[in-house]
Amino acid sequence: MMKRFSLGVCVSASMMLLGCGGELLDAEAQQPELEVLSEKPAGAAASVTETASDFRFRTANRYAGIHGYAAGFGNFHEASYAGGVVRGTMLLKPGTVANYREVYRSQLGNTALSNIPELFRRAQDYGNLHGLGIALPTFEQGNNGSGVVYSINFLHPSVVEFRDVPGWAIGYPNVNDAAAMMRAANDYATANGFSAGLPTFHSAVYSGTQVYGMHLIRPGYADFRDVLADVLGMHDRFSSDAPTVSAANWARTLRRHEAAQDSIQTCTHLTNLEKSLLRGAYRKNVHHTGTTEAGINARAEVGGDDVWVNFGVLFPQGDIEIAQTLIHEMMHIAGYTHPDRRAGIDHPYDGGPYYNSAPLRAELCIAGYQSIHSTREPSREQHSH
Ligand SMILES: [Zn+2]
Numbered sequence: 001m002m003k004r005f006s007l008g009v010c011v012s013a014s015m016m017l018l019g020c021g022g023e024l025l026d027a028e029a030q031q032p033e034l035e036v037l038s039e040k041p042a043g044a045a046a047s048v049t050e051t052a053s054d055f056r057f058r059t060a061n062r063y064a065g066i067h068g069y070a071a072g073f074g075n076f077h078e079a080s081y082a083g084g085v086v087r088g089t090m091l092l093k094p095g096t097v098a099n100y101r102e103v104y105r106s107q108l109g110n111t112a113l114s115n116i117p118e119l120f121r122r123a124q125d126y127g128n129l130h131g132l133g134i135a136l137p138t139f140e141q142g143n144n145g146s147g148v149v150y151s152i153n154f155l156h157p158s159v160v161e162f163r164d165v166p167g168w169a170i171g172y173p174n175v176n177d178a179a180a181m182m183r184a185a186n187d188y189a190t191a192n193g194f195s196a197g198l199p200t201f202h203s204a205v206y207s208g209t210q211v212y213g214m215h216l217i218r219p220g221y222a223d224f225r226d227v228l229a230d231v232l233g234m235h236d237r238f239s240s241d242a243p244t245v246s247a248a249n250w251a252r253t254l255r256r257h258e259a260a261q262d263s264i265q266t267c268t269h270l271t272n273l274e275k276s277l278l279r280g281a282y283r284k285n286v287h288h289t290g291t292t293e294a295g296i297n298a299r300a301e302v303g304g305d306d307v308w309v310n311f312g313v314l315f316p317q318g319d320i321e322i323a324q325t326l327i328h329e330m331m332h333i334a335g336y337t338h339p340d341r342r343a344g345i346d347h348p349y350d351g352g353p354y355y356n357s358a359p360l361r362a363e364l365c366i367a368g369y370q371s372i373h374s375t376r377e378p379s380r381e382q383h384s385h
Contacts, residue, residue, distance in 0.1 A: 056073070078229065090186075096217075098133040100152070102152075103123070117199075120201045138152065162200075170212060171184065181212075189216045189217065195222040196217040230261055234261070256322040257282075260326050260366065261279075269361045270365065278330060299329070300332035327365060338354055339354055
């Protein structure tokens with residue numbers, strides 16, 4: 001992808017009052033960078049890699065983590081609404097995970113992450129051997145210096161009821177079809193009063209009846225949410241610079257990006273094309289770095305894939321301001337720019353070249369105003385230039 005190094009320095013909505021003091025835009029960058037779309041067509045469905053099964057476990061578990069849950073997994077149901085594709089996401093409440101282990105892949109039969117049924121079986125064997133509980137792999141991997149490790153959550157046995165479910169009750173799915181088994185476990189569990197279900201991926205014939213092992217999560221231990229596929233995908237695509245972005249700041253950044261994405265659906269302040277390009281920006285591999293540059297809340301690479309966030313300045317301003325700033329920066333990532341604000345000439349809602357630009361209108365999606373809040377203006381002006 002062609003990279004642009006002109007940086008849209010944006011001081012969050014607010015700073016716009018000051019004229020976005022360090023916006024460095026070259027003439028070319030003044031035009032939306034439509035070529036970035038050739039790589040990932042705007043409005044296209046989530047990419048093929050996102051439908052890969054282990055992706056659904058991994059992104060749901062990361063989503064769960066930033067929302068205060070102990071673990072999460074996709075139930076492999078999805079639906080398409082006007083606002084986009086949503087995926088059924090099961091969220092396990094705090095306290096449900098008894099043990100967490102990073103286990104050498106070699107101790108799990110060198111099973112590939114993509115082989116969900118086998119990894120579940122191997123992980124449960126490991127859990128049984130060590131008395132750890134009910135295995136729920138996160139489908140995350142790392143290397144601890146001595147080899148590749150997979151991380152696995154083990155649920156408290158008291159959270160789960162085991163049943164051998166007869167095949168006639170769930171349509172005799174192929175035990176090695178991860179998606180079919182996950183849906184079968186989910187549907188059986190919810191139809192029988194449980195909050196979620198996980199297959200053991202073992203099947204056997206007892207007394208002439210084929211049965212499937214199921215771990216049914218008891219009522220009250222899991223929540224269900226339909227989550228935008230783009231929001232889940234963000235957890236795989238977005239990254240942060242560990243030395244300059246704390247875990248807490250990163251989690252909050254992702255939550256506010258999520259709010260920004262949720263707002264696109266109903267926002268009346270962007271055209272369909274602008275929404276499409278913004279969604280396209282959210283499908284990029286966007287890297288986030290902390291900055292302490294004076295006078296800015298954040299900046300972004302126009303048409304690129306880098307965002308810098310001044311956490312110490314922006315985050316104390318609150319969730320609305322953070323989301324407004326992030327959606328503004330993502331409009332820069334989408335290729336949109338705006339002229340410098342002209343002091344004394346440009347005013348909120350004036351329909352002029354600054355406040356009516358796409359990044360500024362995107363801010364309206366969050367809370368209906370352009371981040372011009374009288375009580376915060378003075379502090380913003382202190383950050384001027
Ligand atoms: Zn800007």
